[in-house]
Amino acid sequence: MQKEPVLLDLKSVPHIVGPGALEQAATCFSGYAKVFVLVDENVEKFCLSLFQEKLPDIRFAGIIRTKSGELNKNIHSASVIWEQLTHFKAERDSLLINLGGGVISDIGGFTAATFKRGMDFINIPTTLLGQVDAAIGSKTGIDFKEFKNQVGIFADPKAVIIDPVFLDTLDQKQLQSGFAEMLKYALIMDVPLWKMMNMRYFDAMKPDLNQMIIRAVSDKISIVEKDKRESGLRKVLNFGHTVGHALETLFLKADAPVTHGEAVAAGMICATRISSQWPGFDCHSPELIYEMVDRNFPRLVFSVEDIPEIMRLMQHDKKVKAGEIHFTLLSKLGSAVPDIVVSEEKVEESLRFYLRNQ
Ligand SMILES: NC(=O)c1ccc[n+]([C@@H]2O[C@H](COP(=O)([O-])OP(=O)(O)OC[C@H]3O[C@@H](n4cnc5c(N)ncnc54)[C@H](O)[C@@H]3O)[C@@H](O)[C@H]2O)c1
Numbered sequence: 001m002q003k004e005p006v007l008l009d010l011k012s013v014p015h016i017v018g019p020g021a022l023e024q025a026a027t028c029f030s031g032y033a034k035v036f037v038l039v040d041e042n043v044e045k046f047c048l049s050l051f052q053e054k055l056p057d058i059r060f061a062g063i064i065r066t067k068s069g070e071l072n073k074n075i076h077s078a079s080v081i082w083e084q085l086t087h088f089k090a091e092r093d094s095l096l097i098n099l100g101g102g103v104i105s106d107i108g109g110f111t112a113a114t115f116k117r118g119m120d121f122i123n124i125p126t127t128l129l130g131q132v133d134a135a136i137g138s139k140t141g142i143d144f145k146e147f148k149n150q151v152g153i154f155a156d157p158k159a160v161i162i163d164p165v166f167l168d169t170l171d172q173k174q175l176q177s178g179f180a181e182m183l184k185y186a187l188i189m190d191v192p193l194w195k196m197m198n199m200r201y202f203d204a205m206k207p208d209l210n211q212m213i214i215r216a217v218s219d220k221i222s223i224v225e226k227d228k229r230e231s232g233l234r235k236v237l238n239f240g241h242t243v244g245h246a247l248e249t250l251f252l253k254a255d256a257p258v259t260h261g262e263a264v265a266a267g268m269i270c271a272t273r274i275s276s277q278w279p280g281f282d283c284h285s286p287e288l289i290y291e292m293v294d295r296n297f298p299r300l301v302f303s304v305e306d307i308p309e310i311m312r313l314m315q316h317d318k319k320v321k322a323g324e325i326h327f328t329l330l331s332k333l334g335s336a337v338p339d340i341v342v343s344e345e346k347v348e349e350s351l352r353f354y355l356r357n358q
């Protein structure tokens, strides 16, 4: 069992990962005139005092507050954050600590990178999704109008500190959501991680979770260091997300939101189905993948009548270029190919397959 944190570098950005990471990170916070911490109300309740307990020497010049949830990842919240930084007289030599889930690291990174033309920030993710995905890779931003991540900037954090101690207060649904991204890494690039998962329920994997987090983090780092700006390789991380994002929006619009992970899990079934009918596919058992997803995620409830709306939503996605839908497909278990053009008929068939094979 993993007991010590490990240090992984993404270019020159240290990523300290594992139990005890927080305590080992003390030096990352030194040398700043003022240190601020950004939290939402849940993080303030569940994580802030733990953070202060572990690092009692850090004196905050101010606690910056924003409202939790995707619906608040917007320009209004960004403006409220800039107001608070202005109020506390933050300067370019100040530091912002983004303590929270992916919403916090996205909006916190964006507001820090633009405040007075850029102040330093450090990400301390407190959700599993944040730890294995959102806090890593320098993408920051906010949603604008109805479009996700429409406005943003690539900006490097000074450090990323990933300590599983925060996960104890996270509810099961949020943990599962992060798990979907870990399963994605296993399928696209990490056979040993797939083997570690061993066709188990997520609950049964918990003793191995720290080890699995370290693998997932190094998987993401290895992709981002080769292609930070997503000109090619980084697109493999979109596996399951073309259909997944459309489903996420469908359910959000119906006022019955599902987690990002639940939507991506459904998207991975569809993308695996499309892969299995693609000539480049060399895997004899896509059924194992369906089974693993089903073991951990309930099937989303929608009907054949929703398919035209799902297809319409997909047209708004960044992965659609000149009307063509681009998918990351599996070439085999543990290996993926980005940017494959897939016909609308094939996508629709994969959705019908999802509904039929439950
Ligand atoms: N920048 C990227 O590369 C990237 C990648 C993936 C996802 N994202 C973004 O990440 C966001 C989703 O992230 P998320 O799933 O972490 O959502 P989130 O930040 O909304 O967190 C989920 C919920 O958990 C609460 N919470 C956070 N930590 C907690 C803890 N330790 N205990 C109890 N409650 C806690 C939050 O207040 C929130 O209510 C989306 O906006 C997505 O676009 C960004």
Ligand SMILES: [Zn+2]
Binding pocket: 133, 181, 241, 260, 264
């Ligand atoms: Zn995702």
